[in-house]
Amino acid sequence: MRTGTNFLPTHIVQVPYDSGHKDVRMGNGPGHLVAHGVASLEAVSVERVEVEELPFELGTTFRVLRSLSEKVNTATQNNCLPLVLAGGCISCLGTLSGLSAGPIAVIWLDAHADFNTPETSVSGFIDGMALAAATGRCWRNLTSSIDGFRPVSEKNVILIGARDLDPDERGLLERSEISWIDMPMIRDRGVGEALRTALRNVEPERVYLHIDLDVLDRGEASVNEFSSTGGLTVAELLQTVRVISEAKSIVAAAITAYDPSYDRDGKALRAAGELVKELHAVGCIDAA
Numbered sequence: 227m228r229t230g231t232n233f234l235p236t237h238i239v240q241v242p243y244d245s246g247h248k249d250v251r252m253g254n255g256p257g258h259l260v261a262h263g264v265a266s267l268e269a270v271s272v273e274r275v276e277v278e279e280l281p282f283e284l285g286t287t288f289r290v291l292r293s294l295s296e297k298v299n300t301a302t303q304n305n306c307l308p309l310v311l312a313g314g315c316i317s318c319l320g321t322l323s324g325l326s327a328g329p330i331a332v333i334w335l336d337a338h339a340d341f342n343t344p345e346t347s348v349s350g351f352i353d354g355m356a357l358a359a360a361t362g363r364c365w366r367n368l369t370s371s372i373d374g375f376r377p378v379s380e381k382n383v384i385l386i387g388a389r390d391l392d393p394d395e396r397g398l399l400e401r402s403e404i405s406w407i408d409m410p411m412i413r414d415r416g417v418g419e420a421l422r423t424a425l426r427n428v429e430p431e432r433v434y435l436h437i438d439l440d441v442l443d444r445g446e447a448s449v450n451e452f453s454s455t456g457g458l459t460v461a462e463l464l465q466t467v468r469v470i471s472e473a474k475s476i477v478a479a480a481i482t483a484y485d486p487s488y489d490r491d492g493k494a495l496r497a498a499g500e501l502v503k504e505l506h507a508v509g510c511i512d513a514a
Contacts, residue, residue: 235271236271237309238273238310239309241312245353247279247283248276252450252484253313258486259498262495267502283352284352290317291317292371294320294324298325302477309479309481310482312482314352315482318434319369320372322376323374323376324374325434332360332382333383334384335466337388337390338354339395340354340358341385346395360383361380383403385407386412386466387441388408389408389454390452412462421470425469425470425474432474434478435479436482437479439482439497442494446497447494451485468504
């Protein structure tokens with residue numbers, strides 16, 4: 227649990243890639259966020275992942291992930307809180323790999339479960355397999371090529387707000403050990419109560435917090451082409467960060483999947499700005 231006494235500087239790592247391509251679609255999101263002030267807080271530094279692209283998506287993607295892992299590791303060694311602004315959710319593999327060894331919990335906020343595998347996916351979209359890869363269900367040879375990667379135990383994963391799932395993906399999720407806090411549960415019990423109950427069953431104190439902005443209801447903010455109704459409010463999203471920080475130590479976080487071309491009224495940009503402030507505020511060292 228973070229004490230709130232000794233604040234960590236926040237180190238933002240921009241990952242401007244979407245499906246192995248730089249500065250397109252959701253890959254434009256990280257730069258847009260930084261250009262519009264999310265990195266202007268005190269004690270915030272910024273760097274950007276850039277790699278030589280290969281002619282195939284997976285090759286470039288995993289080259290990006292290896293670079294991200296190094297940058298996250300350096301940030302933690304320098305006593306900074308890594309905050310990854312990424313085009314895609316597959317970035318989680320690089321972030322998790324860059325954290326120091328030891329048990330870690332993953333709290334995943336997303337309109338989608340990202341729990342497909344190559345066998346269940348109907349689109350082939352690699353970001354739709356991100357959480358499955360993080361828990362060791364797929365891409366094992368490739369994930370082993372990222373220095374420091376270790377699959378996360380499903381019993382230490384909490385999924386919040388997922389509502390748009392493929393049928394086979396839903397089956398995998400329901401048979402898994404992942405704690406799924408769905409929107410009916412949130413509407414019935416409130417996000418705070420539902421999350422506190424789930425957190426009691428998660429053993430590690432260290433948390434990687436992954437936030438795909440399309441967890442937000444489309445009426446709150448149009449984030450990308452996958453935004454849908456029935457999601458969280460901005461207030462609920464901020465409350466989620468606070469509840470987690472009261473119970474666990476957030477050692478890294480990510481904000482992903484923001485496509486500025488869908489944010490015509492700027493609501494998603496403002497929501498992301500509030501989220502960065504909240505994450506920056508809870509980033510501190512437990513003196514113990």
